[in-house]
Amino acid sequence: MANIVLIDTRKCMACRGCQVACKDWNQLPAGVTKFRGTYTNPLTLQPHTWTHLVFTETDQGRWLFAKYACMHCTDAACVEVCPLGAVRRLKNGTVWHDADKCAGCGLCVEQCPFNVPRINKFTRVMGKCTGCAERTMNGLQPACVATCPSGALEYGERKELLAKARARVEELQEQGFDQACLYGETEMGGLGRVYILTRPPAEYGLPENPQPAASAWFWRAAKGPLRKLASLTLVSGAMFSLLRWRAERIQGKRGDQKAV
Amino acid sequence: MQITRREFIKLTGTAALAAVIAGCDWETDPDFALRLEKAREVTTICPYCSCGCGAICYVEGGKLVSVSGDPEHPINEGALCSKGASLLNLNTVYNYRSHAPELNPNRLTKVLYRAPHSTQWEERDWQWALERIAQRVKETRDATFEREAGGVAVNRTTAIAHLGSAALDNEENYLLAKLMRSLGVVNLDHQARL
Numbered sequence: 001m002a003n004i005v006l007i008d009t010r011k012c013m014a015c016r017g018c019q020v021a022c023k024d025w026n027q028l029p030a031g032v033t034k035f036r037g038t039y040t041n042p043l044t045l046q047p048h049t050w051t052h053l054v055f056t057e058t059d060q061g062r063w064l065f066a067k068y069a070c071m072h073c074t075d076a077a078c079v080e081v082c083p084l085g086a087v088r089r090l091k092n093g094t095v096w097h098d099a100d101k102c103a104g105c106g107l108c109v110e111q112c113p114f115n116v117p118r119i120n121k122f123t124r125v126m127g128k129c130t131g132c133a134e135r136t137m138n139g140l141q142p143a144c145v146a147t148c149p150s151g152a153l154e155y156g157e158r159k160e161l162l163a164k165a166r167a168r169v170e171e172l173q174e175q176g177f178d179q180a181c182l183y184g185e186t187e188m189g190g191l192g193r194v195y196i197l198t199r200p201p202a203e204y205g206l207p208e209n210p211q212p213a214a215s216a217w218f219w220r221a222a223k224g225p226l227r228k229l230a231s232l233t234l235v236s237g238a239m240f241s242l243l244r245w246r247a248e249r250i251q252g253k254r255g256d257q258k259a260v
Numbered sequence: 261m262q263i264t265r266r267e268f269i270k271l272t273g274t275a276a277l278a279a280v281i282a283g284c285d286w287e288t289d290p291d292f293a294l295r296l297e298k299a300r301e302v303t304t305i306c307p308y309c310s311c312g313c314g315a316i317c318y319v320e321g322g323k324l325v326s327v328s329g330d331p332e333h334p335i336n337e338g339a340l341c342s343k344g345a346s347l348l349n350l351n352t353v354y355n356y357r358s359h360a361p362e363l364n365p366n367r368l369t370k371v372l373y374r375a376p377h378s379t380q381w382e383e384r385d386w387q388w389a390l391e392r393i394a395q396r397v398k399e400t401r402d403a404t405f406e407r408e409a410g411g412v413a414v415n416r417t418t419a420i421a422h423l424g425s426a427a428l429d430n431e432e433n434y435l436l437a438k439l440m441r442s443l444g445v446v447n448l449d450h451q452a453r454l
Contacts, residue, residue: 020345024326027361029354048359090289098290122357137292147329149339235278243270 002074002093003136004184005145006161007067008196009204010172011152014039014053014065018144018153022051022069025132025143045069047120047127051144054205066204067144067153070095070116070129071184072192077212078108078117081219086126093158093192094131102126111219113188113210131192161194168196188212299325303333306344307427310452311335313344324351401443421447 023030028048033041039055051069058064072095078087079095086101087108104124108117117128132142136155140146145153154161165182172180177198184191187210195206202208263271299318304327306313314333318326327347331338340347353364371389372381397420404419422440424433433450440448 016342017340017345020342021328021340024345024348025328027354027359029356029359030349031356048356092289123359134292134294137289138294140294143328146338147340147345149336149341231281232278235281236275239274239278240271243267243274 002158002190002192003156004072004093004158004161004192004194005142006154006156006165006194006196008152008154008168009064009066010177010196010198011150012053012065012067013150013152014055014063015149016053017147017149018067019049019052021143021147022129023049025135026050026130045116045118045128047118047125050127050129056203056205058199058203064199064204066195066197066206068205069144069193070131071114071188072129072131073187074189074191075212076188077111077113077216080212080216081107081111083107090131090133090137092136094133094136095192096130096133097126097128099125107219111213111216113207113212158190165194165196172196172198296320296326303330305427305429306340306347307425308343310426312426312452313340315340315344315347317347324348397443405444416444416446418446420445422449424450424452426451 022028028050031042031046031048035041036043040052042049042052045052045068051067054066054068056064056066072093074093076087076089076095078097079089082088082097083105084101084103086099086103087095087097090096102125104119104126106119106126108126109119117126119125120127132140132144135142135146141155145155154164162182162185165185169180169182179200180196180198181200182194183197183201183204183206184194195201195204197204197206200208296318299320302317302319304315304317306315313336314330315327316330317324318328329336329338329340329344336344349364350367351364352361354361371384371386373384373389374381400419401417404417406414406416406418408414409416420443422436422445424436428436437448
């Protein structure tokens with residue numbers, strides 16, 4: 001059973017409540033920011049800013065808003081590459097990272113197709129959205145969802161929310177948004193954050209057809225089939241030698257008995 | 261190497277066991293304890309705009325640990341905007357390097373007074389400040405009080421205005437209105453009317 005957050009960008013009014021609530025719940029410090037010609041502030045995610053709101057102004061003078069954070073991919077590259085097993089996928093679909101295990105090596109930073117993980121240079125620990133695992137495991141919604149005043153964010157069971165999202169996209173298309181679409185249904189094995197968009201994903205700053213970096217195949221093999229093969233060989237080898245040793249011992253005893 | 265029937269069964273059994281062990285997903289989710297479990301809940305009203313959203317303050321050992329929207333409040337139903345969501349930071353901020361919580365150093369905890377034409381703030385105590393306010397209210401009222409205007413009894417002062425706050429509750433607002441009316445204040449307004 002995987003849970004997702006459904007982000008209806010059409011309902012979002014860009015109040016940034018999610019951005020602040022995230023900092024508040026996860027006890028993250030504020031940073032000094034600067035106005036750089038766009039309302040997106042800070043410009044990218046930071047070790048202490050795990051979600052931010054991306055503002056895009058279109059040619060038609062319309063604003064597009066998208067809450068950007070870790071996508072909690074089903075086939076998450078960061079989970080596959082982490083050499084210490086600090087990033088893992090919980091049963092409820094959250095890609096959670098254990099700050100106590102993290103060494104800040106930065107492999108996940110290279111692999112992530114969404115450019116999400118960041119290394120804190122003071123604590124040498126990777127920082128990214130933890131999906132509020134502490135809250136969701138105790139029956140609460142993630143902090144961003146709980147605070148959303150316009151109902152643009154919704155947390156729930158993947159299948160149910162996807163059905164709801166498809167209906168909403170159809171509704172938007174009827175309203176005249178010809179290019180309304182769903183993002184995150186199939187990308188990276190299905191994302192844990194599904195967007196309802198009124199324009200193509202690229203306009204919101206979302207990567208079209210995201211793929212993990214090329215070296216991910218090596219880590220996937222090393223941590224998947226190869227690791228299993230190695231452990232299988234080890235265990236069966238140990239059992240085999242144990243049986244051999246036992247057989248030899250029994251034979252030896254029998255030999256002794258014969259000698260007597 | 262000849263394999264007997266017994267050895268063959270042993271070998272296949274071991275291999276099957278090894279395959280099961282290797283194939284099993286032994287990982288279970290870690291235990292997550294909610295950090296607010298021991299905290300006491302105190303309801304409050306957001307002090308910022310005139311909406312008057314309800315919020316819950318979580319207090320543990322006399323210290324504020326978290327603030328979130330009140331799901332049972334009829335106005336916001338658990339939601340808070342970016343200003344409301346930052347309520348905790350009025351009291352507590354996080355250290356940029358260590359992420360450790362500390363009291364907001366910019367928070368005012370003492371009465372500051374700047375005398376007319378002065379450029380310096382001076383620290384004063386509450387007793388002095390309250391007496392000074394009362395004195396100035398009395399002076400202003402006495403100097404500007406009107407008993408009559410256009411042949412009609414008005415008993416008012418137009419030199420004083422009072423603005424209520426959205427963070428005040430019904431009873432506090434009632435008392436403030438009573439006090440202001442008794443002084444003859446007619447410029448009586450409230451932020452929630454904005």
